[in-house]
Amino acid sequence: MKYIALALLSLATLSVTAQQKKKTVKKTTAVKPLLATKTDSVSYAFGRDIGGTLKNLEITNWNKELIGKAIVSALDGQNSLIEEDQLRMVIQSAVTEAREIKEKENLAKEQAFFTENAKKTTVKTTEEGLQYEVLVEGTGEKPTRENEVTVHYTGTLLDGKKFDSSLDRNEPLKMKLDRVIEGWKIGVPLMSKGAKYRFYVPSKLGYGSQNMGVIPPNSILIFDIELLDFVKDAV
Structure with a gap:
Protein backbone atom coordinates (compact mmCIF):
# COMPACT_ATOMS: atom_id res chain seq x y z
CA MET A 1 0.00 0.00 0.00
CA LYS A 2 0.96 3.66 0.14
CA TYR A 3 3.09 3.34 3.27
CA ILE A 4 5.41 0.92 1.50
CA ALA A 5 6.17 3.48 -1.18
CA LEU A 6 6.66 6.16 1.45
CA ALA A 7 8.98 3.91 3.40
CA LEU A 8 11.08 3.26 0.31
CA LEU A 9 11.16 6.97 -0.45
CA SER A 10 12.29 7.71 3.09
CA LEU A 11 15.06 5.14 2.85
CA ALA A 12 16.22 6.61 -0.44
CA THR A 13 16.27 10.10 1.07
CA LEU A 14 18.23 8.94 4.07
CA SER A 15 20.69 7.20 1.78
CA VAL A 16 21.33 10.34 -0.26
CA THR A 17 21.66 12.43 2.89
CA ALA A 18 24.14 9.99 4.35
CA GLN A 19 26.26 10.09 1.20
CA GLN A 20 26.38 13.87 1.36
CA LYS A 21 27.74 13.80 4.89
CA LYS A 22 31.36 13.14 5.74
CA LYS A 23 31.98 9.44 5.73
CA THR A 24 32.82 7.95 9.09
CA VAL A 25 34.66 4.71 9.55
CA LYS A 26 32.93 2.30 11.88
CA LYS A 27 34.73 -0.52 13.57
CA THR A 28 33.26 -3.90 12.82
CA THR A 29 32.77 -6.26 15.70
CA ALA A 30 33.60 -9.88 15.08
CA VAL A 31 30.67 -12.19 15.68
CA LYS A 32 31.44 -14.72 18.35
CA PRO A 33 30.72 -18.32 17.32
CA LEU A 34 27.39 -19.42 18.76
CA LEU A 35 28.25 -23.09 18.30
CA ALA A 36 31.55 -24.86 18.91
CA THR A 37 33.36 -23.04 16.11
CA LYS A 38 32.75 -20.21 13.67
CA THR A 39 32.58 -22.76 10.85
CA ASP A 40 29.83 -24.62 12.70
CA SER A 41 27.86 -21.40 13.25
CA VAL A 42 28.15 -20.33 9.60
CA SER A 43 27.23 -23.80 8.35
CA TYR A 44 24.21 -24.00 10.63
CA ALA A 45 23.07 -20.48 9.70
CA PHE A 46 23.14 -21.26 5.98
CA GLY A 47 21.38 -24.57 6.58
CA ARG A 48 18.60 -22.85 8.52
CA ASP A 49 18.27 -20.24 5.79
CA ILE A 50 17.95 -22.87 3.08
CA GLY A 68 21.01 -32.98 2.59
CA LYS A 69 22.87 -35.25 0.17
CA ALA A 70 22.14 -32.91 -2.74
CA ILE A 71 23.53 -29.93 -0.83
CA VAL A 72 26.68 -31.85 0.05
CA SER A 73 27.16 -33.05 -3.53
CA ALA A 74 26.78 -29.49 -4.84
CA LEU A 75 29.29 -28.19 -2.27
CA ASP A 76 31.73 -30.93 -3.26
CA GLY A 77 31.32 -30.17 -6.97
CA GLN A 78 29.92 -33.60 -7.79
CA ASN A 79 27.77 -34.25 -10.85
CA SER A 80 24.02 -33.83 -10.42
CA LEU A 81 21.76 -36.89 -10.52
CA ILE A 82 19.39 -34.80 -12.65
CA GLU A 83 20.58 -32.96 -15.73
CA GLU A 84 21.22 -29.31 -14.96
CA ASP A 85 18.77 -28.07 -17.61
CA GLN A 86 16.06 -30.25 -16.03
CA LEU A 87 16.56 -29.02 -12.47
CA ARG A 88 14.79 -25.71 -13.05
CA MET A 89 11.85 -27.46 -14.70
CA VAL A 90 11.49 -29.86 -11.76
CA ILE A 91 11.59 -26.98 -9.27
CA GLN A 92 9.13 -24.84 -11.21
CA SER A 93 6.70 -27.74 -11.59
CA ALA A 94 6.78 -28.51 -7.86
CA VAL A 95 6.33 -24.87 -6.87
CA THR A 96 3.41 -24.43 -9.28
CA GLU A 97 1.71 -27.59 -8.03
CA ALA A 98 2.11 -26.56 -4.38
CA ARG A 99 0.74 -23.10 -5.12
CA GLU A 100 -2.31 -24.50 -6.92
CA ILE A 101 -3.05 -26.86 -4.02
CA LYS A 102 -2.76 -24.02 -1.52
CA GLU A 103 -4.98 -21.77 -3.61
CA LYS A 104 -7.70 -24.44 -3.75
CA GLU A 105 -7.49 -24.94 0.01
CA ASN A 106 -7.77 -21.20 0.64
CA LEU A 107 -10.74 -20.86 -1.72
CA ALA A 108 -12.55 -23.70 0.05
CA LYS A 109 -11.92 -22.07 3.44
CA GLU A 110 -13.07 -18.73 2.03
CA GLN A 111 -16.38 -20.10 0.78
CA ALA A 112 -17.06 -21.81 4.10
CA PHE A 113 -16.21 -18.67 6.06
CA PHE A 114 -18.43 -16.30 4.09
CA THR A 115 -21.34 -18.74 4.15
CA GLU A 116 -21.15 -18.98 7.94
CA ASN A 117 -20.36 -15.29 8.47
CA ALA A 118 -23.44 -14.24 6.49
CA LYS A 119 -25.62 -15.92 9.12
CA LYS A 120 -24.69 -13.28 11.70
CA THR A 121 -27.44 -10.70 12.18
CA THR A 122 -24.89 -7.86 12.31
CA VAL A 123 -23.27 -8.76 8.99
CA LYS A 124 -24.48 -7.36 5.68
CA THR A 125 -23.44 -8.54 2.22
CA THR A 126 -23.18 -6.44 -0.94
CA GLU A 127 -24.10 -7.80 -4.35
CA GLU A 128 -20.38 -8.06 -5.13
CA GLY A 129 -19.83 -10.37 -2.16
CA LEU A 130 -18.24 -7.90 0.25
CA GLN A 131 -19.41 -8.41 3.83
CA TYR A 132 -19.36 -5.72 6.50
CA GLU A 133 -20.43 -4.75 9.99
CA THR A 139 -23.28 11.25 9.76
CA GLY A 140 -23.52 13.35 6.64
CA GLU A 141 -22.43 12.73 3.08
CA LYS A 142 -20.61 9.70 1.78
CA PRO A 143 -17.57 9.62 -0.53
CA THR A 144 -17.52 8.26 -4.06
CA ARG A 145 -14.86 6.23 -5.80
CA GLU A 146 -13.46 9.42 -7.31
CA ASN A 147 -12.90 11.11 -3.94
CA GLU A 148 -9.78 11.28 -1.82
CA VAL A 149 -10.38 9.77 1.61
CA THR A 150 -8.55 10.01 4.91
CA VAL A 151 -8.90 6.88 7.01
CA HIS A 152 -7.46 4.97 9.90
CA TYR A 153 -7.42 1.24 9.30
CA THR A 154 -6.13 -2.09 10.54
CA GLY A 155 -5.83 -5.08 8.24
CA THR A 156 -5.72 -8.68 9.46
CA LEU A 157 -5.87 -12.14 7.97
CA LEU A 158 -8.49 -14.71 8.89
CA ASP A 159 -6.20 -16.19 11.55
CA GLY A 160 -5.99 -12.79 13.25
CA LYS A 161 -2.47 -11.98 12.03
CA LYS A 162 -2.13 -8.23 11.49
CA PHE A 163 -0.40 -7.28 8.25
CA ASP A 164 -0.82 -3.50 8.31
CA SER A 165 -2.21 -0.68 10.45
CA SER A 166 -2.18 3.09 10.16
CA LEU A 167 -2.85 3.22 13.91
CA ASP A 168 0.49 1.58 14.62
CA ARG A 169 2.17 4.36 12.63
CA ASN A 170 -0.07 6.99 14.24
CA GLU A 171 -0.63 8.38 10.76
CA PRO A 172 -3.91 8.12 8.83
CA LEU A 173 -3.87 7.06 5.21
CA LYS A 174 -4.87 9.64 2.62
CA MET A 175 -5.56 8.23 -0.83
CA LYS A 176 -7.97 8.37 -3.75
CA LEU A 177 -10.37 5.45 -3.67
CA ASP A 178 -9.71 4.55 -7.30
CA ARG A 179 -6.18 3.51 -6.30
CA VAL A 180 -7.04 0.87 -3.72
CA ILE A 181 -8.32 -2.71 -3.85
CA GLU A 182 -11.84 -3.36 -5.10
CA SER A 192 -20.22 8.63 6.30
CA LYS A 193 -17.66 10.77 8.13
CA GLY A 194 -16.90 9.42 11.57
CA ALA A 195 -18.12 5.92 10.74
CA LYS A 196 -16.23 2.78 11.70
CA TYR A 197 -16.90 -0.36 9.70
CA ARG A 198 -15.43 -3.84 9.65
CA PHE A 199 -15.07 -5.24 6.15
CA TYR A 200 -14.65 -8.90 5.23
CA VAL A 201 -13.01 -8.84 1.80
CA PRO A 202 -13.08 -12.00 -0.34
CA SER A 203 -9.91 -12.67 -2.31
CA LYS A 204 -11.55 -11.71 -5.61
CA LEU A 205 -12.05 -8.20 -4.19
CA GLY A 206 -8.59 -8.15 -2.61
CA TYR A 207 -5.33 -9.43 -4.10
CA GLY A 208 -6.71 -12.60 -5.67
CA SER A 209 -4.11 -15.27 -6.38
CA GLN A 210 -1.21 -12.85 -6.04
CA ASN A 211 1.36 -13.62 -3.37
CA MET A 212 1.86 -10.38 -1.45
CA GLY A 213 4.44 -11.72 0.96
CA VAL A 214 2.68 -11.45 4.31
CA ILE A 215 -0.62 -11.94 2.47
CA PRO A 216 -0.81 -15.45 0.94
CA PRO A 217 -2.67 -16.09 -2.35
CA ASN A 218 -6.48 -16.17 -2.14
CA SER A 219 -6.57 -14.68 1.34
CA ILE A 220 -9.61 -13.20 3.05
CA LEU A 221 -8.76 -9.70 4.25
CA ILE A 222 -10.44 -8.18 7.29
CA PHE A 223 -10.26 -4.40 7.62
CA ASP A 224 -11.42 -2.17 10.46
CA ILE A 225 -11.77 1.24 8.82
CA GLU A 226 -12.62 4.63 10.31
CA LEU A 227 -13.52 7.33 7.78
CA LEU A 228 -12.00 10.55 9.10
CA ASP A 229 -12.62 12.80 6.12
CA PHE A 230 -12.90 12.94 2.34
CA VAL A 231 -12.35 15.53 -0.35
CA LYS A 232 -14.41 15.82 -3.50
CA ASP A 233 -12.75 16.46 -6.86
CA ALA A 234 -9.29 15.70 -5.46
CA VAL A 235 -6.50 15.92 -8.02
Whole structure:
Protein backbone atom coordinates (compact mmCIF):
# COMPACT_ATOMS: atom_id res chain seq x y z
CA MET A 1 0.00 0.00 0.00
CA LYS A 2 0.96 3.66 0.14
CA TYR A 3 3.09 3.34 3.27
CA ILE A 4 5.41 0.92 1.50
CA ALA A 5 6.17 3.48 -1.18
CA LEU A 6 6.66 6.16 1.45
CA ALA A 7 8.98 3.91 3.40
CA LEU A 8 11.08 3.26 0.31
CA LEU A 9 11.16 6.97 -0.45
CA SER A 10 12.29 7.71 3.09
CA LEU A 11 15.06 5.14 2.85
CA ALA A 12 16.22 6.61 -0.44
CA THR A 13 16.27 10.10 1.07
CA LEU A 14 18.23 8.94 4.07
CA SER A 15 20.69 7.20 1.78
CA VAL A 16 21.33 10.34 -0.26
CA THR A 17 21.66 12.43 2.89
CA ALA A 18 24.14 9.99 4.35
CA GLN A 19 26.26 10.09 1.20
CA GLN A 20 26.38 13.87 1.36
CA LYS A 21 27.74 13.80 4.89
CA LYS A 22 31.36 13.14 5.74
CA LYS A 23 31.98 9.44 5.73
CA THR A 24 32.82 7.95 9.09
CA VAL A 25 34.66 4.71 9.55
CA LYS A 26 32.93 2.30 11.88
CA LYS A 27 34.73 -0.52 13.57
CA THR A 28 33.26 -3.90 12.82
CA THR A 29 32.77 -6.26 15.70
CA ALA A 30 33.60 -9.88 15.08
CA VAL A 31 30.67 -12.19 15.68
CA LYS A 32 31.44 -14.72 18.35
CA PRO A 33 30.72 -18.32 17.32
CA LEU A 34 27.39 -19.42 18.76
CA LEU A 35 28.25 -23.09 18.30
CA ALA A 36 31.55 -24.86 18.91
CA THR A 37 33.36 -23.04 16.11
CA LYS A 38 32.75 -20.21 13.67
CA THR A 39 32.58 -22.76 10.85
CA ASP A 40 29.83 -24.62 12.70
CA SER A 41 27.86 -21.40 13.25
CA VAL A 42 28.15 -20.33 9.60
CA SER A 43 27.23 -23.80 8.35
CA TYR A 44 24.21 -24.00 10.63
CA ALA A 45 23.07 -20.48 9.70
CA PHE A 46 23.14 -21.26 5.98
CA GLY A 47 21.38 -24.57 6.58
CA ARG A 48 18.60 -22.85 8.52
CA ASP A 49 18.27 -20.24 5.79
CA ILE A 50 17.95 -22.87 3.08
CA GLY A 51 15.45 -24.83 5.17
CA GLY A 52 13.37 -21.73 5.85
CA THR A 53 13.26 -20.91 2.15
CA LEU A 54 12.07 -24.42 1.31
CA LYS A 55 9.46 -24.33 4.08
CA ASN A 56 7.98 -21.11 2.69
CA LEU A 57 7.36 -22.86 -0.62
CA GLU A 58 4.65 -24.89 1.19
CA ILE A 59 5.68 -28.08 -0.55
CA THR A 60 4.62 -30.83 1.84
CA ASN A 61 6.38 -33.91 0.43
CA TRP A 62 10.13 -33.69 1.01
CA ASN A 63 12.84 -36.34 1.09
CA LYS A 64 14.86 -34.51 3.72
CA GLU A 65 17.72 -37.00 3.61
CA LEU A 66 18.09 -36.48 -0.13
CA ILE A 67 18.01 -32.70 0.30
CA GLY A 68 21.01 -32.98 2.59
CA LYS A 69 22.87 -35.25 0.17
CA ALA A 70 22.14 -32.91 -2.74
CA ILE A 71 23.53 -29.93 -0.83
CA VAL A 72 26.68 -31.85 0.05
CA SER A 73 27.16 -33.05 -3.53
CA ALA A 74 26.78 -29.49 -4.84
CA LEU A 75 29.29 -28.19 -2.27
CA ASP A 76 31.73 -30.93 -3.26
CA GLY A 77 31.32 -30.17 -6.97
CA GLN A 78 29.92 -33.60 -7.79
CA ASN A 79 27.77 -34.25 -10.85
CA SER A 80 24.02 -33.83 -10.42
CA LEU A 81 21.76 -36.89 -10.52
CA ILE A 82 19.39 -34.80 -12.65
CA GLU A 83 20.58 -32.96 -15.73
CA GLU A 84 21.22 -29.31 -14.96
CA ASP A 85 18.77 -28.07 -17.61
CA GLN A 86 16.06 -30.25 -16.03
CA LEU A 87 16.56 -29.02 -12.47
CA ARG A 88 14.79 -25.71 -13.05
CA MET A 89 11.85 -27.46 -14.70
CA VAL A 90 11.49 -29.86 -11.76
CA ILE A 91 11.59 -26.98 -9.27
CA GLN A 92 9.13 -24.84 -11.21
CA SER A 93 6.70 -27.74 -11.59
CA ALA A 94 6.78 -28.51 -7.86
CA VAL A 95 6.33 -24.87 -6.87
CA THR A 96 3.41 -24.43 -9.28
CA GLU A 97 1.71 -27.59 -8.03
CA ALA A 98 2.11 -26.56 -4.38
CA ARG A 99 0.74 -23.10 -5.12
CA GLU A 100 -2.31 -24.50 -6.92
CA ILE A 101 -3.05 -26.86 -4.02
CA LYS A 102 -2.76 -24.02 -1.52
CA GLU A 103 -4.98 -21.77 -3.61
CA LYS A 104 -7.70 -24.44 -3.75
CA GLU A 105 -7.49 -24.94 0.01
CA ASN A 106 -7.77 -21.20 0.64
CA LEU A 107 -10.74 -20.86 -1.72
CA ALA A 108 -12.55 -23.70 0.05
CA LYS A 109 -11.92 -22.07 3.44
CA GLU A 110 -13.07 -18.73 2.03
CA GLN A 111 -16.38 -20.10 0.78
CA ALA A 112 -17.06 -21.81 4.10
CA PHE A 113 -16.21 -18.67 6.06
CA PHE A 114 -18.43 -16.30 4.09
CA THR A 115 -21.34 -18.74 4.15
CA GLU A 116 -21.15 -18.98 7.94
CA ASN A 117 -20.36 -15.29 8.47
CA ALA A 118 -23.44 -14.24 6.49
CA LYS A 119 -25.62 -15.92 9.12
CA LYS A 120 -24.69 -13.28 11.70
CA THR A 121 -27.44 -10.70 12.18
CA THR A 122 -24.89 -7.86 12.31
CA VAL A 123 -23.27 -8.76 8.99
CA LYS A 124 -24.48 -7.36 5.68
CA THR A 125 -23.44 -8.54 2.22
CA THR A 126 -23.18 -6.44 -0.94
CA GLU A 127 -24.10 -7.80 -4.35
CA GLU A 128 -20.38 -8.06 -5.13
CA GLY A 129 -19.83 -10.37 -2.16
CA LEU A 130 -18.24 -7.90 0.25
CA GLN A 131 -19.41 -8.41 3.83
CA TYR A 132 -19.36 -5.72 6.50
CA GLU A 133 -20.43 -4.75 9.99
CA VAL A 134 -21.25 -1.25 11.20
CA LEU A 135 -19.26 -0.65 14.38
CA VAL A 136 -19.99 3.08 14.61
CA GLU A 137 -22.39 4.88 12.30
CA GLY A 138 -21.30 8.24 10.91
CA THR A 139 -23.28 11.25 9.76
CA GLY A 140 -23.52 13.35 6.64
CA GLU A 141 -22.43 12.73 3.08
CA LYS A 142 -20.61 9.70 1.78
CA PRO A 143 -17.57 9.62 -0.53
CA THR A 144 -17.52 8.26 -4.06
CA ARG A 145 -14.86 6.23 -5.80
CA GLU A 146 -13.46 9.42 -7.31
CA ASN A 147 -12.90 11.11 -3.94
CA GLU A 148 -9.78 11.28 -1.82
CA VAL A 149 -10.38 9.77 1.61
CA THR A 150 -8.55 10.01 4.91
CA VAL A 151 -8.90 6.88 7.01
CA HIS A 152 -7.46 4.97 9.90
CA TYR A 153 -7.42 1.24 9.30
CA THR A 154 -6.13 -2.09 10.54
CA GLY A 155 -5.83 -5.08 8.24
CA THR A 156 -5.72 -8.68 9.46
CA LEU A 157 -5.87 -12.14 7.97
CA LEU A 158 -8.49 -14.71 8.89
CA ASP A 159 -6.20 -16.19 11.55
CA GLY A 160 -5.99 -12.79 13.25
CA LYS A 161 -2.47 -11.98 12.03
CA LYS A 162 -2.13 -8.23 11.49
CA PHE A 163 -0.40 -7.28 8.25
CA ASP A 164 -0.82 -3.50 8.31
CA SER A 165 -2.21 -0.68 10.45
CA SER A 166 -2.18 3.09 10.16
CA LEU A 167 -2.85 3.22 13.91
CA ASP A 168 0.49 1.58 14.62
CA ARG A 169 2.17 4.36 12.63
CA ASN A 170 -0.07 6.99 14.24
CA GLU A 171 -0.63 8.38 10.76
CA PRO A 172 -3.91 8.12 8.83
CA LEU A 173 -3.87 7.06 5.21
CA LYS A 174 -4.87 9.64 2.62
CA MET A 175 -5.56 8.23 -0.83
CA LYS A 176 -7.97 8.37 -3.75
CA LEU A 177 -10.37 5.45 -3.67
CA ASP A 178 -9.71 4.55 -7.30
CA ARG A 179 -6.18 3.51 -6.30
CA VAL A 180 -7.04 0.87 -3.72
CA ILE A 181 -8.32 -2.71 -3.85
CA GLU A 182 -11.84 -3.36 -5.10
CA GLY A 183 -13.10 -4.21 -1.62
CA TRP A 184 -12.28 -0.69 -0.45
CA LYS A 185 -13.81 0.88 -3.56
CA ILE A 186 -17.07 -0.89 -2.74
CA GLY A 187 -17.00 -0.57 1.04
CA VAL A 188 -15.72 2.90 1.91
CA PRO A 189 -18.44 4.71 -0.14
CA LEU A 190 -20.98 3.06 2.21
CA MET A 191 -19.56 5.10 5.09
CA SER A 192 -20.22 8.63 6.30
CA LYS A 193 -17.66 10.77 8.13
CA GLY A 194 -16.90 9.42 11.57
CA ALA A 195 -18.12 5.92 10.74
CA LYS A 196 -16.23 2.78 11.70
CA TYR A 197 -16.90 -0.36 9.70
CA ARG A 198 -15.43 -3.84 9.65
CA PHE A 199 -15.07 -5.24 6.15
CA TYR A 200 -14.65 -8.90 5.23
CA VAL A 201 -13.01 -8.84 1.80
CA PRO A 202 -13.08 -12.00 -0.34
CA SER A 203 -9.91 -12.67 -2.31
CA LYS A 204 -11.55 -11.71 -5.61
CA LEU A 205 -12.05 -8.20 -4.19
CA GLY A 206 -8.59 -8.15 -2.61
CA TYR A 207 -5.33 -9.43 -4.10
CA GLY A 208 -6.71 -12.60 -5.67
CA SER A 209 -4.11 -15.27 -6.38
CA GLN A 210 -1.21 -12.85 -6.04
CA ASN A 211 1.36 -13.62 -3.37
CA MET A 212 1.86 -10.38 -1.45
CA GLY A 213 4.44 -11.72 0.96
CA VAL A 214 2.68 -11.45 4.31
CA ILE A 215 -0.62 -11.94 2.47
CA PRO A 216 -0.81 -15.45 0.94
CA PRO A 217 -2.67 -16.09 -2.35
CA ASN A 218 -6.48 -16.17 -2.14
CA SER A 219 -6.57 -14.68 1.34
CA ILE A 220 -9.61 -13.20 3.05
CA LEU A 221 -8.76 -9.70 4.25
CA ILE A 222 -10.44 -8.18 7.29
CA PHE A 223 -10.26 -4.40 7.62
CA ASP A 224 -11.42 -2.17 10.46
CA ILE A 225 -11.77 1.24 8.82
CA GLU A 226 -12.62 4.63 10.31
CA LEU A 227 -13.52 7.33 7.78
CA LEU A 228 -12.00 10.55 9.10
CA ASP A 229 -12.62 12.80 6.12
CA PHE A 230 -12.90 12.94 2.34
CA VAL A 231 -12.35 15.53 -0.35
CA LYS A 232 -14.41 15.82 -3.50
CA ASP A 233 -12.75 16.46 -6.86
CA ALA A 234 -9.29 15.70 -5.46
CA VAL A 235 -6.50 15.92 -8.02
